[in-house]
Amino acid sequence: MNFFETQHLTKRFGGLIAVNDLSFGVEEGEIFGLIGPNGSGKTTVFNLITGSYPITSGTIQFKNHRLNGLATWKICKLGVGRTFQVVKPLRRMTVLDNVIASAFNHTGSLHEARDKALQALEFCDLIEKKDYPAKGLTIGDRKRLEITRALATEPALLLLDETMAGLTPQEQTEGVELIRKIRDAGITIIIVEHIMHVIMSICDRILCINYGQEIASGLPAEVANNQDVIEAYLGKD
Amino acid sequence: MKRISWPTIVVIALLVLFPLVVQSDYYRHIFILSLMWVVIGSAWNLLAGYTGQVSFGHAIFFGTGAYTAGLGVTKLGISAWWGMLLGGPVALLVGLIIGWICFRLRGPYFALATIAIGEIFRLVAIDWRSMTDGMDGILIIQSFRSKLPYYYLALALAIACVFAVYLVLRSKWGYYFVAIREDQDVAETIGISSFRYKSLSLMISSYFTGMAGAFYMNYMAFIDPHVVFSLHDISIMAILVAIIGGVGTLWGPAVGAFIMVWLQEIFRSAFFGLLPQWVSEAHVLVFGLLVIFVIRYLANGIVGDWSKITGDWFKKKQLSYSSSGN
Numbered sequence: 295m296n297f298f299e300t301q302h303l304t305k306r307f308g309g310l311i312a313v314n315d316l317s318f319g320v321e322e323g324e325i326f327g328l329i330g331p332n333g334s335g336k337t338t339v340f341n342l343i344t345g346s347y348p349i350t351s352g353t354i355q356f357k358n359h360r361l362n363g364l365a366t367w368k369i370c371k372l373g374v375g376r377t378f379q380v381v382k383p384l385r386r387m388t389v390l391d392n393v394i395a396s397a398f399n400h401t402g403s404l405h406e407a408r409d410k411a412l413q414a415l416e417f418c419d420l421i422e423k424k425d426y427p428a429k430g431l432t433i434g435d436r437k438r439l440e441i442t443r444a445l446a447t448e449p450a451l452l453l454l455d456e457t458m459a460g461l462t463p464q465e466q467t468e469g470v471e472l473i474r475k476i477r478d479a480g481i482t483i484i485i486v487e488h489i490m491h492v493i494m495s496i497c498d499r500i501l502c503i504n505y506g507q508e509i510a511s512g513l514p515a516e517v518a519n520n521q522d523v524i525e526a527y528l529g530k531d
Numbered sequence: 532m533k534r535i536s537w538p539t540i541v542v543i544a545l546l547v548l549f550p551l552v553v554q555s556d557y558y559r560h561i562f563i564l565s566l567m568w569v570v571i572g573s574a575w576n577l578l579a580g581y582t583g584q585v586s587f588g589h590a591i592f593f594g595t596g597a598y599t600a601g602l603g604v605t606k607l608g609i610s611a612w613w614g615m616l617l618g619g620p621v622a623l624l625v626g627l628i629i630g631w632i633c634f635r636l637r638g639p640y641f642a643l644a645t646i647a648i649g650e651i652f653r654l655v656a657i658d659w660r661s662m663t664d665g666m667d668g669i670l671i672i673q674s675f676r677s678k679l680p681y682y683y684l685a686l687a688l689a690i691a692c693v694f695a696v697y698l699v700l701r702s703k704w705g706y707y708f709v710a711i712r713e714d715q716d717v718a719e720t721i722g723i724s725s726f727r728y729k730s731l732s733l734m735i736s737s738y739f740t741g742m743a744g745a746f747y748m749n750y751m752a753f754i755d756p757h758v759v760f761s762l763h764d765i766s767i768m769a770i771l772v773a774i775i776g777g778v779g780t781l782w783g784p785a786v787g788a789f790i791m792v793w794l795q796e797i798f799r800s801a802f803f804g805l806l807p808q809w810v811s812e813a814h815v816l817v818f819g820l821l822v823i824f825v826i827r828y829l830a831n832g833i834v835g836d837w838s839k840i841t842g843d844w845f846k847k848k849q850l851s852y853s854s855s856g857n
């Protein structure tokens with residue numbers, strides 16, 4: 295049994311099939327890339343995993359839990375953390391308070407939550423901005439806050455949704471380092487990213503989807519050279 | 532835990548000394564009502580200001596607390612003081628049920644539902660005559676002729692309520708409440724059951740509001756449905772108290788309570804009899820204008836925008852300095 299696995303995962307929005315019979319597995323400790331053109335269903339897959347949308351059919355299993363039908367907060371308690379593609383800072387709280395709120399996931403004590411939050415901020419190199427109001431951060435720092443907040447819930451599986459989009463090349467390099475560091479800390483990662491050199495350099499395996507369906511999967515080099523993938527990205531002539 | 536700051540101690544000391552210095556029953560009465568509104572305003576603020584769930588129906592809990600105390604006398608033959616013990620829990624139970632119905636839905640449903648449920652409670656209290664004596668209301672015999680016991684009880688309630696809010700805000704619950712206010716989707720994905728914590732916030736809020744209602748029964752010795760289940764004199768007043776003082780600030784509702792009760796009194800008495808009586812009818816209008824003013828210029832209330840108030844004043848002084856220098 296895989297660490298994480300979906301079977302025939304399907305999601306319909308009315309007439310639109312956003313995710314179509316998608317089956318894939320992720321092993322513990324790997325960085326798993328999920329790619330595909332705009333609107334191909336990547337974020338929807340994340341929303342299904344975290345229980346934000348009800349599943350139309352299929353199953354999702356994480357460690358020995360079936361996630362189908364569980365409330366979002368329970369899925370988080372089981373050890374699934376996520377970032378939002380459209381960043382959602384808790385605006386009228388400081389950076390530190392944002393992270394403390396998530397650090398309460400496995401403790402009831404403010405003292406402990408604060409310590410955990412400071413550790414996470416240190417880990418993600420956001421500690422200097424801890425007293426900033428969250429709404430005042432730059433886009434780069436907002437993305438970093440998304441990651442920090444997800445890490446503070448102490449996940450075993452982390453879902454990263456385009457955390458590099460809109461960053462400068464310098465910030466992207468730092469982002470790649472951070473993601474490797476997270477993996478080295480023992481956290482399994484599923485990453486959605488459009489920036490190809492990022493995805494190719496850090497992923498152990500990649501799944502490419504289009505119209506919610508798998509079109510290729512395997513090692514980065516295999517997927518990158520797959521004819522269907524190239525067509526999906528460049529469009530058929 | 533952080534020590535309690537000295538301004539807090541000074542304010543409490545002044546409030547303790549107040550009725551000893553001021554012998555006038557009239558002023559003591561105004562202060563007793565103000566302290567009661569500190570409780571209601573702070574309770575409303577925990578739910579709306581900190582948890583983001585706006586209630587237009589806090590009269591539900593106030594009236595429930597008041598009627599718990601009153602019905603104890605008329606139906607069970609026990610002292611109305613039992614209401615101080617029972618009013619909170621009964622109101623909390625009502626809050627729990629309302630939350631259970633409304634908090635599964637998102638958006639303005641809770642606000643709308645509180646208006647509707649508030650009216651239902653008022654109408655039931657009017658029409659269920661065999662239980663409530665309807666519009667005849669409930670009249671009891673006051674325990675004390677002096678205002679002093681009531682004053683200190685109200686003061687104790689106010690301090691307890693503000694302190695409770697303070698403690699909640701420094702705990703996991705407080706962080707969870709504010710996270711829900713800021714973004715419910717984020718709250719859920721960081722492990723917060725928004726349904727559970729919204730309900731908890733509502734339960735604390737309704738508990739204290741119910742206590743205030745029970746206190747009111749004991750103190751005023753008379754209630755009827757229009758008074759304690761009133762949409763504008765209780766539910767809207769609770770909102771005004773918090774908005775004027777500062778929504779989402781610890782001390783805002785306390786400041787707002789003293790301002791609003793005084794304003795209400797000034798209008799009720801038509802500026803202490805200096806102006807013609809019709810002025811007293813205008814208080815709703817003036818409250819409305821006041822709210823518009825505060826929302827426009829002091830969106831965070833007097834406490835929330837205190838630095839802005841003093842800052843603006845300071846800036847103007849500096850400006851006049853420089854212009855006189857030219």
Ligand SMILES: Nc1ncnc2c1ncn2[C@@H]1O[C@H](COP(=O)(O)OP(=O)(O)OP(=O)(O)O)[C@@H](O)[C@H]1O
Nearest residue numbers: 307310312330331332333334335336337338339379
């Ligand atoms: N809540 C929703 N209701 C209706 N349709 C939706 C909803 N969410 C997504 N969709 C549709 O599902 C499809 C997949 O969207 P999704 O956001 O998962 O794509 P994506 O791969 O994340 O795209 P991008 O790379 O642009 O972020 C799109 O056609 C989108 O319009």
Ligand SMILES: [Mg+2]
Nearest residue numbers: 336337338379
């Ligand atoms: Mg997306």
